[in-house]
Amino acid sequence: MSRTRPLLVGVELGGTKCVCTLGTGPGGVLDQQRISTTSPDETLGAVKVQLDAWSRQHGTPAALGIGSFGPIDLRPASERFGWIRATPKPGWRDVDVRGILAAGRDIPVGFDTDVNGAAHAEGLWGAAAGLADFAYVTLGTGIGVGLVVNGRTAHGYNHGELGHIRVARIPDDTWSGCCPYHEDCVEALASGPAIQARAGRPAESLPAEHPAWAFAAHAVGQLLHAIALSTAPQRIIVGGGIGTGQPRFLGQVRSCLLASINGFVDIEELAGPVEQYVVAPGLGAQAGPLGALALAAGAFGHAAGN
Numbered sequence: 001m002s003r004t005r006p007l008l009v010g011v012e013l014g015g016t017k018c019v020c021t022l023g024t025g026p027g028g029v030l031d032q033q034r035i036s037t038t039s040p041d042e043t044l045g046a047v048k049v050q051l052d053a054w055s056r057q058h059g060t061p062a063a064l065g066i067g068s069f070g071p072i073d074l075r076p077a078s079e080r081f082g083w084i085r086a087t088p089k090p091g092w093r094d095v096d097v098r099g100i101l102a103a104g105r106d107i108p109v110g111f112d113t114d115v116n117g118a119a120h121a122e123g124l125w126g127a128a129a130g131l132a133d134f135a136y137v138t139l140g141t142g143i144g145v146g147l148v149v150n151g152r153t154a155h156g157y158n159h160g161e162l163g164h165i166r167v168a169r170i171p172d173d174t175w176s177g178c179c180p181y182h183e184d185c186v187e188a189l190a191s192g193p194a195i196q197a198r199a200g201r202p203a204e205s206l207p208a209e210h211p212a213w214a215f216a217a218h219a220v221g222q223l224l225h226a227i228a229l230s231t232a233p234q235r236i237i238v239g240g241g242i243g244t245g246q247p248r249f250l251g252q253v254r255s256c257l258l259a260s261i262n263g264f265v266d267i268e269e270l271a272g273p274v275e276q277y278v279v280a281p282g283l284g285a286q287a288g289p290l291g292a293l294a295l296a297a298g299a300f301g302h303a304a305g306n
Contacts, residue, residue: 010292221256
């Protein structure tokens with residue numbers, strides 16, 4: 001394969017699995033390896049072994065990109081920059097992900113949330129290409145949102161955590177939810193673990209008509225309501241294993257969004273038909289892994305002064 005773009009390495013660290021990718025972007029992936037997310041020592045140790053093997057085989061990459069589940073510390077001046085912070089995932093609180101994976105590698109490092117990385121990838125190569133304002137929502141083990149406003153990822157005192165906003169339940173729903181912090185946030189009601197806990201079996205095994213999908217779509221529709229009325233994105237991309245795993249689910253979410261907005265603004269007049277406003281990732285299941293490469297590309301460009 002002819003290589004005209006810099007060779008990059010990306011690490012998408014998710015709550016269930018970690019995907020390591022070597023390549024230049026879509027159509028230029030040289031290798032990709034999946035590692036289970038277990039303990040920090042085991043998972044990050046295996047990632048380091050893989051990155052070292054690629055460096056020996058292909059040469060030192062131009063940059064490393066890391067997209068991690070969170071919450072993470074994104075404040076460059078912080079002593080804990082690059083750490084995972086108050087995560088509900090056992091054993092991962094206060095782990096220096098960036099420091100561990102960047103150690104001994106004299107290359108630029110891009111570090112952000114996994115969902116912000118996926119948003120960057122969709123903006124560069126996927127369903128948001130050419131758009132300055134959009135959102136990427138991932139529905140999986142956790143729920144996260146990457147907001148891009150005027151071409152830049154929205155960061156304030158740290159990154160956003162819209163998966164943990166509280167939402168109104170379907171009337172008479174008294175189920176306790178599965179988030180240890182908030183019993184009625186979106187993640188508590190619509191994540192993969194939430195659907196499994198409510199239904200008694202994994203989401204991927206549920207038929208389309210199972211009532212658990214309606215509860216999840218109701219919560220996600222309200223999340224999209226909040227996104228649509230806050231930064232007014234030109235498009236909302238919904239990915240992750242839950243977002244794309246059940247073919248009818250995205251249609252349910254669209255309907256719940258319109259019902260929640262309830263005509264306050266005419267989304268379809270302002271942004272186009274809802275089927276074109278709320279869409280699946282253009283990069284499919286590769287949005288997250290390629291997101292880590294997009295973070296590496298950004299770090300390389302920044303280091304080069306581009």
